[in-house]
Amino acid sequence: MLAPEQITLKKIRSFILRQGRLTPGQQLALDNHWQQYCLNPNTDYDFAQVFGRHAPIIVEIGFGNGESLAKMATDNPDKDYIGIEVHRPGVGHLLMLLDSQGLNNVRIYCHDGVEIIEHKIPDNCLTGVHLFFPDPWPKKKHHKRRLVNAGFVQLLLKKLKSDGYFHAATDWQHYAETMLSVLSAESGFSNISVTGNYCERPDYRPLTKFEQRGLRLGHGVWDLIFKKG
Secondary structure, three states, rough: OHHHHOOOOOOOOOOOOOOOOOOOOHHHHHHHHHHHEOOOOOOOOOOOHHOOOOOOEEEEEOOOOOHHHHHHHHOOOEEEEEEOOOOOOHHHHHHHHHHHHHHOOEEEEEHHHHHHHHHHHHOOOOEEEEEOOOOOOHHHHHHHHOOHHHHHHHHHHHHHHOOOOEEEOOOHHHHHOOOHHHHOOOOOEEEEOOOOEEEEOOOOOOOOOOHHHHHOOOOOOOOEEEEEE
């Protein structure tokens, strides 16, 4: 029988690791550009040294294929971006974009986002955290896997600077309503929406191809932006 100090609770992940098949271009980018852009989740970094400057830092959790992240980094050269994604094909695709566009204000963790934010991001460090179209886990029995919960919101408050923000977007109304409820219940956050619920998509968040298709089909998209303090 294990002693109490040896017992660890199983962590509920907000994702299932589906690696998928790497294209030749993605594999080549992983082979050639990993050292330049990717950070080791077992290493502690001074991000000012990593980026070679002091600038606002924005984290994106689950950047998918990285196209939106690369677009934001291109449009906002005064900001530094840390992208976190568990799926290697997406990391490989972003590496292709960073190399082809010569971007130097993005770094990548290929790891669990919550673990990186909790253990590798200093407190009161981040200007913003983005969570765009996370897995909605639509079945009720899977709702416990949804990333945005009370514990995650407390973690965000620790890592964001004063006046730092959290921006989430989803095309699942039930998840949007749940996030709105969870975030609104935290006194450390204030909703910047003029209507007290959802925001118009800000210009800095690019429309994805998936989102554009959904909008053409009449699907809704909900943006939530909450500021610390």
